[in-house]
Structure formats: C-alpha cells, structure tokens
Amino acid sequence: RKEVEQDPGPFNVPEGATVAFNCTYSNSASQSFFWYRQDCRKEPKLLMSVYSSGNEDGRFTAQLNRASQYISLLIRDSKLSDSATYLCVVNNGASGNTPLVFGKGTRLSVIA
C-alpha cells in the first residue's frame, strides 16, 4: 500500500460547484497533515493544515478521520482560480523531524 494515496482526477466541475477530495495514508503513527496547492509549473504552496477537530478557511474545509486514516478537503462555491493540483501531505512519523510525504495530487479543473 502506498504511503499517501489520492485519486489523480481530473475533477472537472462548473463554477459555483462544491467538490471534495479524499486522501488515505498508511502510517497510523502520522501526526500532522496538510493540503498544498500546486499550479502548473509552479512550486507547491501550503493551502491549510488539517487539525483533528477539522478546520475551515473561507470556502475550504479540511477534516481528519484517524480511525479510517483519511483526510478530506472540501471546496465550496468553486472559482476558476481554484483550478490546480491539490497535494495531500502527511508527516509519516511520531516526531516533526521526519520528512513530509507527499501524495501525487488530485487535479481540479473549474470550468466557466
């Protein structure tokens, strides 16, 4: 089983739609979780951290399910500018010293 798995997509959605991505991770000792956004030919940028209780930042909501070992990202009222690849990222160890593990990403295309 891969350490971090994501559906590669692409997810093609109309403007204004709500879209959700899931990501599963294999290491039950993982302590921290993040969603990054990567635009074409650019570096990944932190979108949001994922907290145990779930967290929201504007139109974006992230949730963690430790029992089933998955995290999710929900985007409401999609904008054209949301088109990007969304990377699920996990700290695969008990401490913060281990490198983060990146999923291969889910591609989102928001269509006018």
Add this chain to the structure above:
Amino acid sequence: DGGITQSPKYLFRKEGQNVTLSCEQNLNHDAMYWYRQDPGQGLRLIYYSQIVNDFQKGDIAEGYSVSREKKESFPLTVTSAQKNPTAFYLCASKWSGSNQPQHFGDGTRLSIL
C-alpha cells in the same frame, strides 16, 4: 522579505557535466529538503538535512550530492552519474522538531543539452 531562493530558474547540462543548484533561506529554518518532480508526477525526496553538517539520503539519492555547511544554504549537485536529470527541482525548508509545514522555493528546471 523572508523566503527561500533557488537559482538559477533554468539550467542546462551537457552530457558528463556536474551542475550545482543553489538553495538559500533566510527563515532561520533548521531543516532543508530537495525534491525532484517529473512531468505529471509527484514529488520525490532526494536528500534532506535537519542540522548543519548533517544530511540524509532520501528515496532517490543516487547521482546527487549535497552539503550543509551553513544553516541558510543547502546546495544540490547533479552529477554525471545521474543519467536522467531532466526534471523540476524543488528546495524546501521548515522548523525542525515540530509538526510544521514545509515552505518551498520556486524551483529550478534542469534540462539536458
């Protein structure tokens, strides 16, 4: 402005040549990382360093070398032993010892002439 600076943005390598990619950060981060990304693929870890004068191999270290003589600098050398070096190279840094996210430089695109 605080951040991570990678240079050059574009680099071309001749067959049999070593090239060095620069990564400098002024965020006072302890840990630094090098990743390689191929078109349509995910990030793969090459090397990382958690402290000055120490570094560890990642998943694809063969054909690469690094040094960490200063906290703010973590250069990556792509040696002639790396037979398929064409890729997008990303440097990142973070606070060590805490569950903090990584921050990335804007990358170097390396191509073979």
